[in-house]
Amino acid sequence: MNAQTALTLQFAPAVPIPDYLVGEIRSKLAYVDELILSAEVSPEQITLHLSHPGAEGGLSAERRSEIEEKVQRVVLSMAKGAIKPKIQILEDHLERPVPYQADPMAELIARDEISQEAQGVFSLGPLLSQLIDYFEGQFIALADSFGAQPYRFPILIPARYLERVNYFRAFPHSLSFVTHLREDLQAIDQFSQQAACDEHGLQAPPDSFAQIQHLLSPAVCYHLYFALADKPLPGGQVIATAVGTCFRYESSNLVSLERLWNFTMREVIFVGSKDFVLENREIARLRMAQVFERLGLAYRVESANDPFFIGEFRKQVAFQSAFQLKFEIRARLPFAGSTLAVGSYNYHQDFFGRNLNITLPDGSPTHTGCVAFGLERIAYAFLAQFGFDPSDWPTEVRDYLQEHKP
Ligand code: AMP
Numbered sequence: 001m002n003a004q005t006a007l008t009l010q011f012a013p014a015v016p017i018p019d020y021l022v023g024e025i026r027s028k029l030a031y032v033d034e035l036i037l038s039a040e041v042s043p044e045q046i047t048l049h050l051s052h053p054g055a056e057g058g059l060s061a062e063r064r065s066e067i068e069e070k071v072q073r074v075v076l077s078m079a080k081g082a083i084k085p086k087i088q089i090l091e092d093h094l095e096r097p098v099p100y101q102a103d104p105m106a107e108l109i110a111r112d113e114i115s116q117e118a119q120g121v122f123s124l125g126p127l128l129s130q131l132i133d134y135f136e137g138q139f140i141a142l143a144d145s146f147g148a149q150p151y152r153f154p155i156l157i158p159a160r161y162l163e164r165v166n167y168f169r170a171f172p173h174s175l176s177f178v179t180h181l182r183e184d185l186q187a188i189d190q191f192s193q194q195a196a197c198d199e200h201g202l203q204a205p206p207d208s209f210a211q212i213q214h215l216l217s218p219a220v221c222y223h224l225y226f227a228l229a230d231k232p233l234p235g236g237q238v239i240a241t242a243v244g245t246c247f248r249y250e251s252s253n254l255v256s257l258e259r260l261w262n263f264t265m266r267e268v269i270f271v272g273s274k275d276f277v278l279e280n281r282e283i284a285r286l287r288m289a290q291v292f293e294r295l296g297l298a299y300r301v302e303s304a305n306d307p308f309f310i311g312e313f314r315k316q317v318a319f320q321s322a323f324q325l326k327f328e329i330r331a332r333l334p335f336a337g338s339t340l341a342v343g344s345y346n347y348h349q350d351f352f353g354r355n356l357n358i359t360l361p362d363g364s365p366t367h368t369g370c371v372a373f374g375l376e377r378i379a380y381a382f383l384a385q386f387g388f389d390p391s392d393w394p395t396e397v398r399d400y401l402q403e404h405k406p
């Protein structure tokens, strides 16, 4: 039997899965067991597609029940007693007519516009790069309209920083770790002689690597909060902007340009009093609504929650919904009949101010918020709605690409 022969496991969830949790639970099942290749989830049924390591006669009954038991644990902790969050819609332009209906991936591949290095890791060609530059221009104009200070942040983030903001508990599944060889002549010699890649990845002596002290950064604004930590906030308020590469490991959910392991985010970040942060978040939303209207983008802005890991999920989602902490800009993907988050408007209350000891002039913890745009996603959603023929594009996008032709 082939080592990758697919195997299907089907059973009913321990409690019915409400419609609004179907997608969330399906994406979490990718992390439940290494044998799970993909999962289909409906309120009454779960189907797992498994690989198995080539043993004759397939998977043992023991192993099957172990996987089912882990899946049921996820279902119970996320769906049992879950309360449907009220979705609040702030802008609804989902039905704006757009000229393109096809899946842009096929065309992007045909034009050599993307080259996949690994699952969720892509190089982008000139068209996508220029579209990203165009959208970057819009986001930088937004930042400028606030007089935001520019920053450049590292891609590495110290483990102890993430620990301080509870990241290991909230999003352990998406972490990406960094290490290096131990400073030890023998370890380095052995590595240089033995390191080799096989189909599973890099094989090296297990004691080659130093203790993990850094990770790849999952967000941009955290770096600003760490730079401001443990002191009074200068002038009582800060508005900053930065673009950065971010990393979120999304396992088998990494498909097409929709979901990447490494992606780029532009953020405008507000730090100050509660009113300062909330008012500016709202001003940013209204300014971006004008940009999207000019372009004729089909999208909606609606309340959302972060993809917390299973243990934290119910509590945190209820919390984010109750306090309207996150709104997503969801662009229509006409070919899929679905939407994709291309950006978000976030308010963290005084979470970072409290945990990182950033204080306002009256000594109370500062509040923070950010507006974040996913650059690969906005370019991808644009192509999904407007296609590849520039005569179908909004004039200002067409003009920008014409003027910036290499
Ligand atoms: P978030 O901080 O989760 O609201 O992320 C901000 C934006 O970054 C999202 O609205 C997406 O556009 C983008 N983004 C987040 N995760 C990914 C990913 N795995 N792949 C591509 N873009 C992403």
Ligand code: ZN
Pocket (backbone or CB within 6 Å): 219, 220, 221, 222, 267, 346, 369, 370, 371, 372
């Ligand atoms: Zn942020």
